[in-house]
Amino acid sequence: MNVWIEKQKYLIDFTLASLARRKAKNLGLLLVYALIVFLLASVMLFTHALRQAANELLAGAPEVVLQRMVAGRHDLIPPGYLERIGRLRGVQEKQGRLWGYYYDPVVKANYTFMVADDRALAPGTLVVGAGLARTRGVAPGNLISFRAYSGKLFTFSIADILPAKSELVSADLVLLSEADFRAFFDIPPGHFTDITLRVANPLEVRNVAGKLAQQFPDSRPILREEILRTYDSIFSWREGVVLALATLALLAFAILAWEKASGLSADERREIGILKAIGWETGDVLRMKFWEGALLSLSAFLLGYLAAYVHVFHFAASLMAPVLKGWAVLYPRFELSPVIDGLQVTTLFFFTVFPYAAATLVPIWRVAITDPDAVMRG
Amino acid sequence: MPATRPSHLALSVLCCAGALFAASFADAARLRQQRAAAGYEMQVLVRQLQLTDLCLFTEARYTRHPSQADLHSPFQDHPLALEHFPSGSLLLPPAILSNHYERLDRKAEVPD
Numbered sequence: 258m259n260v261w262i263e264k265q266k267y268l269i270d271f272t273l274a275s276l277a278r279r280k281a282k283n284l285g286l287l288l289v290y291a292l293i294v295f296l297l298a299s300v301m302l303f304t305h306a307l308r309q310a311a312n313e314l315l316a317g318a319p320e321v322v323l324q325r326m327v328a329g330r331h332d333l334i335p336p337g338y339l340e341r342i343g344r345l346r347g348v349q350e351k352q353g354r355l356w357g358y359y360y361d362p363v364v365k366a367n368y369t370f371m372v373a374d375d376r377a378l379a380p381g382t383l384v385v386g387a388g389l390a391r392t393r394g395v396a397p398g399n400l401i402s403f404r405a406y407s408g409k410l411f412t413f414s415i416a417d418i419l420p421a422k423s424e425l426v427s428a429d430l431v432l433l434s435e436a437d438f439r440a441f442f443d444i445p446p447g448h449f450t451d452i453t454l455r456v457a458n459p460l461e462v463r464n465v466a467g468k469l470a471q472q473f474p475d476s477r478p479i480l481r482e483e484i485l486r487t488y489d490s491i492f493s494w495r496e497g498v499v500l501a502l503a504t505l506a507l508l509a510f511a512i513l514a515w516e517k518a519s520g521l522s523a524d525e526r527r528e529i530g531i532l533k534a535i536g537w538e539t540g541d542v543l544r545m546k547f548w549e550g551a552l553l554s555l556s557a558f559l560l561g562y563l564a565a566y567v568h569v570f571h572f573a574a575s576l577m578a579p580v581l582k583g584w585a586v587l588y589p590r591f592e593l594s595p596v597i598d599g600l601q602v603t604t605l606f607f608f609t610v611f612p613y614a615a616a617t618l619v620p621i622w623r624v625a626i627t628d629p630d631a632v633m634r635g
Numbered sequence: 636m637p638a639t640r641p642s643h644l645a646l647s648v649l650c651c652a653g654a655l656f657a658a659s660f661a662d663a664a665r666l667r668q669q670r671a672a673a674g675y676e677m678q679v680l681v682r683q684l685q686l687t688d689l690c691l692f693t694e695a696r697y698t699r700h701p702s703q704a705d706l707h708s709p710f711q712d713h714p715l716a717l718e719h720f721p722s723g724s725l726l727l728p729p730a731i732l733s734n735h736y737e738r739l740d741r742k743a744e745v746p747d
Contacts, residue, residue, distance in 0.1 A: 269641070367693050369699060426680055428690045587693045
């Protein structure tokens with residue numbers, strides 16, 4: 258055993274010396290390789306943690322949201338709907354929600370205005386999200402004015418700012434009293450944006466939704482299950498930028514492996530010829546090259562993965578922020594709770610380390626089994 | 636004193652990187668615990684305000700609340716308008732619009 262280990266160590270010594278002879282090329286290869294792993298691992302870690310966060314946070318969302326549709330568009334719930342729902346079996350609680358969007362031309366950002374019944378806000382006061390407070394530069398006690406869609410200017414006092422740690426769900430929120438909301442958006446009493454229903458038994462949710470759809474043919478029930486599924490597919494690898502990124506990374510990786518697999522440089526051929534001529538066996542040459550591939554790919558994987566971990570969970574995936582931000586002015590600052598999927602990491606390992614190690618062996622084997630004299634002469 | 640063999644150096648570096656790899660899982664557990672309070676705070680807020688979506692993309696209403704959007708919202712500007720917000724390329728349409736796996740509304744009951 259000791260002899261075997263010692264032999265492998267000598268092979269590694271030789272491999273490293275051989276790699277050091279083409280230092281710039283191999284270092285460049287290692288960096289590019291690590292960068293590809295970094296990109297793939299960053300997207301993988303970020304999207305998985307985000308999906309987990311969405312699952313945990315939105316587990317508290319209402320079981321059913323009832324929207325009214327007019328000509329395929331979301332419309333206000335007219336008076337009487339809430340009463341007409343009556344006492345549906347299984348429904349614990351039903352409530353009309355008031356919320357809407359406001360475009361703030363001052364900073365060119367969109368806000369979500371929402372009535373917070375449980376906060377009992379005094380008329381003329383607001384509670385705003387930390388993202389909004391940062392963008393508009395406001396603090397508790399400050400006054401803030403918004404021009405309503407009717408053209409009338411409304412001035413509010415900031416009563417409080419929502420905790421910065423909750424920005425992932427509240428960065429753009431503006432909480433206000435019902436009276437202020439109705440006055441600001443000119444929504445008459447009795448109208449609501451939508452209706453939420455709490456259903457205690459998960460088995461009853463579909464029945465409730467079915468009954469609602471029957472009772473209100475112009476409505477659309479949205480189940481929590483569907484909300485969760487929407488976020489479950491967020492940043493799915495099959496779509497958009499993620500697909501483009503993954504495809505590019507895989508193509509780059511394929512080129513890398515192809516370059517290795519398609520042939521050896523004249524230097525490498527001569528080196529193998531000399532080794533064979535001085536008595537190395539084909540197996541030794543293969544083992545030496547196996548170590549070369551394994552050391553390079555393993556180092557690139559570990560380097561890329563560790564950099565991705567630190568980037569996503571310690572630097573809040575800052576390199577991905579411009580992609581996520583899009584044209585939005587208001588972007589939440591959030592730290593994801595690290596959830597690492599072992600299966601995903603294993604898949605990444607197998608897809609990045611093994612093909613490269615295998616790709617290095619094939620051309621070497623082809624050269625190593627030919628006559629050393631022929632190899633050296635080219 | 637004998638010089639350090641390159642193989643020893645390489646294997647030590649790889650072992651260190653492997654240890655850091657393992658440590659990343661321990662660090663993840665530590666951070667999860669540290670950030671649990673913020674997660675709980677957000678869960679309370681979601682329940683209190685009956686929120687339905689994450690505040691990830693604020694640039695358009697259908698990306699701010701993807702689960703509440705209707706089929707027409709990305710194409711609202713004019714009949715031939717294509718969806719043009721960058722985050723539209725990151726999000727799938729809400730599940731309710733793309734996958735009717737069960738009859739929930741009157742759709743199938745109304746004759747064509």
